Amino acid sequence: MQSVSEEIKIRPIFNTQGVCVINSVLYTGYECTLFGTNSQNEIVEQLELESEIVKIFPVYDKVLISTITGKVYVYNPAERNNKLQCVFTNSVIKSIDLDGEAIVLGTADGSVILSDVQGYGETFNKKMDGMITLVKFISLSSIKRRYNSKNKLVAVGDAMGTVTLFNTTGEVVYREKNCHSGQIMFIGELGNKILSCGMDALLIEHSLESEMTIRNISENIDETIGACSLVGDRLFMCSKDLVITLSADLKIVAKKRLNIPDINGFDVFGECCVITTDEHDIVLASVVQDTLVVDKVLIGDNDEITDLLVMENMVVVGTNSRYIRTICKSDIERQNENGLIRNKAFSGELVKSNNEECVLSMCGSNKVFYTGSKDGIISKFEVVTGNIRDSVRAVKSVSAEAPITAMCLYQDLLITGTEYGIINGWKIGDTLELVFTASASSSEITGIVVNNKKIHCTSKTKEIIVVNLNGGMDSSISGHKKGMWSISEHCQMLLTGSSDKTARLWKGDINSTLQHNTSVVKTLLTERAITATSDGVLRVWNTTTYKELGAIRITEIKDERIWAIKRYAGTEYIVSAGPSIVIIKDSSWEVEKMKEQMQKEEYIAKQHAIIFMKKGEYVSAAVEYYKLNLERDLKDALKRITGEMDISPLMSVVLLDSYKFVKRVSKWARSPYLFTITQRILQTAIENRIEISAKEADDLSKTLLRTAELFNAAY
Template sequence: MPSDTPEQQKLLIKTSFKTVKTIESIYTGGKVDMSEDQQWMVSTLNENIIITETATGQQLHELEGDTEIITTLAIKPNGDHIVSASRSLTLRVWDRVTGQCVRTMSKAHEAPIIVMAMDPTSTLVATGGADGTVKVWDIDKGYCTHHLRGHAGVISAVKFLQYRKKWYLASGADDCVVRVWDLQTRKSVAVLKSHTSVIRGLDFSSDGKTLISGSRDRVVNVWEWQQQKLKATYPIFETLEVVGFVNQQADFSQYDMTPKSDVFFTGGDKGSIRLWDVSTGKMIKEQPHELNSKHTISDVLYSPHAQQLIAITNDQNILYYSIADQLKRVKQVVGYNDEVVSVMYLGADDTHLAAATNSEQLRIYDIETQDCDLVYGHKDMILCLDRNKQGDVLVTGSKDKTARIWKIDFTQQDTDRRYVCLGVCIGHTESVGAVAIARKSNQFMITGGQDRTIKYWNLRDLNFSVTSSAEPLPHAKALYTHQAHDKDINTISVAPNDRVFATGSQDKLAKVWNVDTGELLGTCKGHKRGVWCVRFSTAEQVLATSSGDKTVKIWSLKDFSCLKTFEGHSNSVLSVDFLTAGLQLVSSGSDGLVKVWTIKTNECVSTLDNHTEKVWTLAVRKDEKFIASGGADSVINFWQDVTLEEQESDLREKEEFILKEQELQTYMKKKDYLNAILLAMSLNQPFRLLGLFREVMETRAEDDQSSISGSPAVDTILAEMPSEHLEKLLTYIRDWNTNAKYANVAQTILHAILSSHPPDQLVGLAQAKEVFDSLLPYTDRHYQRLDDLITQSYIIDYTLHQ
């Protein structure tokens, strides 16, 4: 290895990192609800419930369930409490602020609760069960107020209505019947039959006179429920999962068609939200189509406060659509990331993070707010990412056998302009598992994958100044294709000078190639398992590789020999990169760990542990202040370099220690025993304290026979010592007492403590039993002349054992 340059010698070796931010899953399917002001979101994560602050994406609480799947939940309109139901048939009420369960109602139904609705006053909750019954509960008092029977199947929808100062409840079931209940008389006042499949959505108009019902029979029925009259049936041409009214104050000024009456929305297996005129049944607007999207909608939340419709999709995403802006998608929350296989910083200042997560959607997070943009384009899972030096061009490789080139502009408000697909690379016959773009320009990129070939793509003809995606997309041209390896290509990296590139494969080899000609320049042989990652140093003529053989190796680019091997991971090393101008490495592996290495010493100087499964990917921010890691546990961790802060903190502590040492010597010279004792204890210096007590005993005044320690001032200090200092002092005495040379001092100070503190106070000390159990045998053996001390000790010992 070349010797360190003066510039490198000045660099601070990184030794300390801490996790400062985490992007985790919040939703794995099931029910989602929001507070009326849209500040809090509640979602199901396996058997638990997650409360999230929507503005920041911060998880406020994880409510631990009862190990059974959560079947449904709802948040009070006032946001104070959350009600949840699980397959254990238990109904629970949670305090939203503290995250504590404040009430549990066991066996709420005879079968699991399927649906739930809150009344607008936050007083009542209606539950519909698989037992065919509907119940109404007083949330705060915790008892059932109504038990409504009449359906012949699983309850699938419930909705409250306050009409003419009376309360009603509508319910639907898989018996295809809608019932309306008068909650004052507890009787069914309307039985509405027309649907031929399970009822999935119910809602009342703002005047309370009209009820709409949506079913999986692909139609919406409009009812005058008081007369039990079917007013209209509208074919929707999709299997419906939700219907609901939009209030009359909604802004439809930008729409081509002005609604003539109330407007309702629908969502279902088509995967799009649509708005309809209730009087005509005509569609007013359908949300813009997402390219290559395959999701369906399982639920839609309506926020009158923000005038938004929030779609819950079957691929665990939460999509916000603005009603005033013609159902344009304005925000998205990723509920579940699956395995995070690749991450990459983006933006001029690395303000965003792109993530590939076993999904065809590219996910780009605003790191500060954790807002996530979903970028559609690929038809199958995205497997790999790379970016140019400026962070405004991203390339992606996918299981759909293509690679795409994206222009990124975070100054654009419109998502379609923020992420523009400039072109697509078509030619591989299998999945594209590795991509790399030029470091110094945007003129070329290299791809490789399961077909074992590498392709050089000319990007010079692409228009990097366009502001929207073209239809059809331009195709990049492959200038050469070579059979590069005997097995799948896992990784590609382009050198900082754009002259050579390296590939790594499952065939255990890393190879270095000429960019212009595709000529093989050298092969790095030595790994015993497949090579997962290759990276060029920005400072030296070396290449780093990580492998399934649990090692990281550094290779010379002059003769392709192995210069160093780093061993420390207990499983495959999946990713590696250079740090600190080539002086260090960072690696991640299947053991769930991220490790930082100093190359010169081969030493692992830091091990970062906040993943529970394999860590697939690493991304180093340009200033190296942060490292992002993503893994199979669906978690993205952000690690901050705190080496300088810790060194400064250590330096301050050393300076403070020296000053306190000087103070201690001054106090002892002045015989200021109170401050000397307290300072010695704060410095955690039992030996200095022992010397102080010995000095006090040895300098006892001839006419002083009354003090136990040798100084009335010290006796007073020991008598007035608070419990936390007393407990620490007793542990010191215990240790001193084990040495016959110090036993005399230890027993004298112990005698002073026992003589001035009541047994009840000593027994109340947190570690009293442990300390006195160890002290009493030494007390008997070393210092039996102190009869009072022994007597008091046994009193305490007796008290402790009762």
């Protein structure tokens, strides 16, 4: 049993472009990895590529993967052999569309390629003026009659705002240059209309026989259009977190804010709408009466987790975002059909307050918690109990006019620390009332706890600053040689972590040093001392003996940092590892008990062996010493065994492990004092047909021969 082990890892799955759903599995790209996530948030597929993924697309039941090096691969989930087929080179794909066996692709260098899905050859390859943002097959019967074409046309939108129609031989049948002032976000057919929509919020109806019709919907949106898609006969347009629904006659029939980061993608897979955001969140939604209803939010990339807070039924996650993310404990702990709960994606709720910048610190208890942001906003949140799961709502906020880097809750007092070394005390009531301000340090406050009814805070200086509950400066405690990153408290003890490569455990005026090999960036004090270092290693220490009980590396790359460690439940801890969340199991208590039990059993067995030796029962003594691996005592017992003694009890033990037996006998064979008993043991082993390799048998034979020569020379 390991003293410290990883139980669950909740990791990022999306920071590229494009997603697809095949057989209820959501495929996403993160760095150089293709992930497949099922409806229970389990990562069921994970495929490493040679280079970074740019965008992925669905090609019926396969996944098309475009990479930054220009190689384009096809992955078939049904084959389950993790083999990739390279179908294009020197092409960064930005958009595709399918029509039977035909596929049209638009690339970053402005190429439009019409090809066969099987990759047997190109029908045409045309170059445009700008990067292709969208390609789409058009099937309007009126257009096909007009151009005497039995095949569909190909509509193309580029980053220059130009819309072009090709027939399937590559001839241009229509072009409207720069009809949009920005890149094309949508092109397709709605009813009997060919429509395009750009970032400029212009919705243009294109006609091949008359002037185009322009509809300006900018007055209905926030700024620009981030995504646009058709769901049945409804057109959905997204601006920031606003979703507008247009009917087939282009009238606005619904508006809804989703309270998520700015939308940059909208894809439809059957009845499932998949929305992606600028912060790489993935929103799974469905359409109910022309309005989007959010079913689930998957957190694609947390960027870097700044703090964690464990509540009764949920975990609150602060990241490099103005939004906090919440995740239900039931989702974290849900097991798969094999009883495992290891590799998961993070689904949760997105909640924001009045802060515009990211959350740096959090604290709370029961159903209320507080966050402090980089722009100095302190926000109060309440947990609302639901029938299925709890949710979170922002209640109120107040400005401290400085980045809030540390927080602590003590009775009816909220204590905050800022980047400028200021400690503020806020009385908790209907509003937060500032009751004291103390200039505790000349540098950033990195941690705050209350111990013995006094505020203890750490900063990037060497001393622990002590402030009374009225805001008066009390004292300072020295010990560290460099600035401190963290402080935690438990049962009137303190644990601090510092850049001087030590953690210190403070018990009154006495402190004990826990030595590390690099800076200690985070600490947690429970019945154990938990420390995390800048190289991504988490360690567990005994708070009485100050001995390290176990260690585990939880970060995958050098730049990832551990900024949060909290007790999850019992001897489980939840830890941030860059953008990932890891549940760590501390089994050191069980390991220590096992060691104590083993030591007790070994002591009893040794006492039995001593008694056997005194009684002259040397075979029984040898059995106990063999089990205890006490070589010296074992040899003493073996050399006292005489020919008339029955060695079968010893043989029944030594023959259980042939590898250990050969290793031990090889040592005994070198001793003239054990020559006779060794021969006897070997003879019995051979009679029992023990498996010994030819080389081992040859080595044993030579060793016995040399020992016999020494024996004969001596006697």
